[in-house]
Amino acid sequence: MNRDKAVAIKSLGIQDGGSKDSAKIFSNLLETSKNLPTTSSELGTILLSVNEIKKRARELRQKTKPKSDHTRAHYLLAGSGLAIQDVESSLNTLKSRQLIEQNVPNREAEGDLDTYLRTKKDENILSSIEQSLASAAKDFDNFVNQNFNLDWEQRKEEVRENFGIILKKRRGNETTVNSSFEASPPTWGRTGRGILDGDSRLNVNENFATRAKFEKYAKIINSFNNARQNGSNFSMEKEILESFNSSTEANDRQLPGAWKILDHARNSKDVIASSKSFLELQFLEYVENLYKKNSNEGLPTNVNKVKSFIDQKLKNSNNAWKYGNLTVVNGVPIWAFIFYLLRAGLTQDALEVAVANKLSFKKVEQSFLTYFKAYVNSKDRKLPNEYVSRLHTEYNQHIKNALDGDPFRLAVYKIIGRCDLTRKNVSSITLSIEDWIWIHIMLIKQDVSDDDPVYEKYDLTDFQTVVTSYGVSTFDGSYLHVLMLTGLYELAVQHAMSINEIDAVHLSIALANHKKLGISDYKSDNCSDLVTVSDGKMKLNLAKLLGNYTKSFKFSDPRIAMEYLTLINLGGTKEGAEVCHEALRELVLETKEFTILLGKVNRDGTRIPGVIEERQPLLSLSDEQDFLHKITEQAARRADEDGRVYDSLLLYQLADEYDIVIRIVNKLLSDLMSNTDLSQSLLNLDDNSETNPVLIAKKVINVYVNNLEIAQKINSKNKETCILLLKVVDIRKSYYSQNWQQTLEKVEEIDLIPFVDEASSRRKAQEFSSLSPEITKSIPNLLIITMTCVSKIVESLNHSEYQSLAKTQQVEALKRLAKNCMIYAGMIQYRMPRETYSILINLEVGL
Known part of the structure; x- marks a missing residue:
């Protein structure tokens, strides 16, 4: 052994320096070997299949020629106690086994059975995985084919129709060209139009004052809807006017005035008659308040109140009359007296004053009493035809251009006879905006016919054109009143939006309730304008207005949002009802307040309706259950897609989809047990x-x-x-x-x-x-x-x-x-x- 060790040292180029040196060398060698990668090293393990190991071994054998001389390996292994002859024998055995595995078909009978079984198991596992992947891929392909089998030609045609592109359609042997708007109405905007996603920047929760105003109006709307549903009387105008009176908030003076105009006009469909009546009552109230502030002699009759008004308004500080050429009788300018009595709606009193002072009339004015009596006694405040031409002749010859004429006389003649309509203003008299509106209303002829001369044609549309041509800058902060008094209600709402959006929204609701608004037919609801003109008539997009308003509190107050969205159906049209239903769907899907809006199911299975179902009489539903089922099922599907399982469970129960509920519950229960x-x-x-x-x-x-x-x-x-x-x-x-x-x-x-x-x-x-x-x-x-x-x-x-x-x-x-x-x-x-x-x-x- 020592000899082998010495030979090994020599073969490695190491001089024999004694046993101590050799021990040191081998110690270093062993220490260095510890740095070699092991199964526990940070390099990790090599995970290769048996077949892969065989393949790589075969490649290594082809690249490396076998050597019979093991030289350095022989000496290196000498100190390990393993004889090189044993290693060579083991290698030969492996070679013979490899030959057996390659040449013998039933190698499991002669080879290593354990190795074969392990290999077989790995192959089975891989095969199972491959089969599972193939099956999953096949299932996915089937799903795609079933759910995305689209007829692209049909879709292309639908897209063209939706954008109004003229299409050529072949019917039999004929080719017809139709506008898509004639063939079928546009569908874009109908689904997912985003009614609640408007451009309003209002935030009802911005501050305490705004929130308080919002809640005040919300209570009124709730009471309004209750009254509509129960068929009871409810005056939104009076409720809101009372809130203005009791509020400490500084409101624009136009807003309470607009509600007063509407309150007066709500029982009258005639804009001219209601506005005339309102202006006359308003003026008389002003005269009465002025009379109370000043000590006056005599009884507080309407005649005396008007006389007191004339004294205070038509005289200068030196007690002289502001206007020259006034016909003054017993200290009273008689023509001014008659004019302001007419202005206050005191027509009979004006006649009595005229009769009592007939002796003071000039010769050219003697026939005036005849005309005035006929005017006052007529039901529609019109002169009989036999007097019209005579009055016009006298007006043109003696009144119109008289240099020393009383300016109030000209005004009275113009009003009674609708004279000289080419010049409707009475420039010689200082008039308030309300006076100006009243005179124009008095000059309007409601039953204009084609046979009337052009110079006698002046109807409400003509007056509205005059108002809009002047615009907001002309009327000095009274434009909202002017629009309301002239029946331009759609523009009134639009202008009110610039004053206060909350007030404007509720004004539109009240106007729609009294059928005074032209409401959009919703076919052009993709338009960004709030007011549009269709068939020569202005129309307000009520759905857009209410949707914009509701946007600001749909998440914080979904119950109140629902109350407002039901008002989209105030117009009572089929399309209005459809848009109302769509808005409610959006509210449900966006807020996810299913319990509040759609209801819930008690422990005993009984169903408690939500607020939408409670308001169903206001929704014009042809089939209540069908609507609730559709909206609930759609919400359930959305919740399911979003992974909100418990929401979908509730919604499917509300939609009576009990089998789907059971399936979801089964999956939940199975997953719970598998994961616990x-x-x-x-x-x-x-x-x-x-x-x-x-x-x-x-x-x-x-x-x-x-x-x-x-x-x-x-x-x-x-x-x-x-x-x-x-x-x-x-x-x-x-x-x-x-x-x-x-x-x-x-x-x-x-x-x-x-x-x-x-x-x-x-x-x-x-x-x-x-x-x-x-x-x-x-x-x-x-x-x-x-x-x-x-x-x-x-x-x-x-x-x-x-x-x-x-x-x-x-x-x-x-x-x-x-x-x-x-x-x-x-x-x-x-x-x-x-x-x-x-x-x-x-x-x-x-x-």
């Missing part, structure tokens, strides 16, 4: 029937099985699966309590694990693929439970001091049961988690 360790309980003290799958399943089965109507809607296999899973839960409970014998009895009762003999094991293995996925996921744990119970019982029996034939027979029976389980497990092992079979083998070995 056997040493853990499936129920905790803080679990409830809303979140724990076990409690949910028990509640569902209890309600569904006992309700015959519901039970008929459930697939029997799904119901049986749920019942069977609950039995597995009961088995888990017994197992957790370590009641081994009772657990085995319950496992045998559900008949999923082979208890009888080997034949039953094979039969159960064949039946495995026909079981539902939820049940198959429970099989591995059931096998472990069964084998554990057998192991524990056998261990207990073996440690028992009492010996008997019955005890021996019981142990043997348990071992046969274990054997059956292992046969069954061996047949389905590749369909179970990898570690399950190892656990079962260890349990079997322990027996």
Whole structure:
């Protein structure tokens, strides 16, 4: 040995310096060898299959020529105690074995059986994995084919139609060219139009004042909807006016005024008559308030109040009249007196004043009383035709261009006879904006005919054109009043938006309620403008307005949002109802407040309706249940897609999709048992029937099985699966309590694990693929439970001091049961988690 060691040292180029030097060299060599990679090194292990190792070994053999002289290896191994002759012998043996494996077909009979079995097992596992991947790929392809089988030509045609592209359609031997708008209305915007995703920047929760205003209006709207639903009377105008009076908030003066105008006009469809009446009452109220502030002589009659007004408004500080050429009788300008009595709506009083002062009229004015009596006594405040031409002649000859004429006389003649409509203003008199509107209203002729001369044609549309041509800058902060008084309600809402969006929204609601708004037909709702013109008429996009407003609080107050969205249907049209329904769908899907909006299911299975269902009389539903079912099912699908399982459970129950509920519950229960360790309980003290799958399943089965109507809607296999899973839960409970014998009895009762003999094991293995996925996921744990119970019982029996034939027979029976389980497990092992079979083998070995 020493000689071999010396030769080895010499062959390595090391001089013999004594045993101490050689020991040192070999120590260094050993120390260095520790740095070589090992299975525990940070480089990790090389995981290669047997076939791959063979392939690489063969490549190495081809590259390296065999040498009979082992030289350095011979000397290097000399100190290890392994003779080189033994190594060479082992190499020759391996070569001969390789030849045997290559030349002998049944190499497992002559070669290394263990190696072959391991190789075979690896190949089986790889084959199973490949089959699973191929099956999954095939299933995916089938899914794609079934769900994405699109007719692209049809889709292309639909897209063209939706964008209004003219299409050529062939019918038989004819080719017709149709506009898509004629063939079918545009569908873009109809679905997913984003009614609640407007461009409003309002935030009702921005500050305390805004929030308080929002809540105040919300209460009014709730009361309004209650009244609509119950058929009772409710005046939104009066409620809001009272809120203005009681509020400490600084409001723009136009807003309360607009509500007063609407309150006055709500029972009158005639814009001209209602505005005339409002302006006259407003003026008389002003005259009365002015009269109260000043000490006046005489009785407080309307005539005296107007006379007092004239004294205060038409005189200068030096008590002289502001206007020259006034016809003054007994200290009163008579024509101004008649004018302002008419302005206050006191027509009869004006006539009496005219009659009492007839002697003061000039010669050219003598026929005035005749005209005025006819005017006052007519129902529609019109002159009879026989007087019209005479009055116009006198006006043009004596009144219109009189240099010393009373300016109020010209105004009275113009109003009574609708004279000189080419110049509708009375420039010689200082008028307020309200006076100006009143005069124009008095000049309007409602029944204009084509036979009327052009200079006599002046209707409401003409006056509205005058107002809009002047615009907001002309009316000095009164533009909202002007628009309301002239019937331009759509523009009034639009202008109110620039003042305060919350007030504007509620003004639009009140106007729509009284049928005073032209409401968009929603076909052009893709337009960004709030007000559009269609067929020469202005229309307001009420859905856009309410959607924009609701956007600011749909998440914080979904119940109130629902109240506002029902108002989209105020117009009472079919399309308005459809858009209202769509807006409610958006609200449900975006806020996910399913319990509030759609309802919930009690523990006993009874259904509590949500706020949408409570308001169904206001939604113009042709089929209430169909609408609720569709909106609920759509929400359920969305929740399912988003992975919100418990939300989808609630929604499918509300949609009466009980079979889907059972399937979801089965999956939840199966996943819970698969993902919960056997040493853990499936129920905790803080679990409830809303979140724990076990409690949910028990509640569902209890309600569904006992309700015959519901039970008929459930697939029997799904119901049986749920019942069977609950039995597995009961088995888990017994197992957790370590009641081994009772657990085995319950496992045998559900008949999923082979208890009888080997034949039953094979039969159960064949039946495995026909079981539902939820049940198959429970099989591995059931096998472990069964084998554990057998192991524990056998261990207990073996440690028992009492010996008997019955005890021996019981142990043997348990071992046969274990054997059956292992046969069954061996047949389905590749369909179970990898570690399950190892656990079962260890349990079997322990027996």
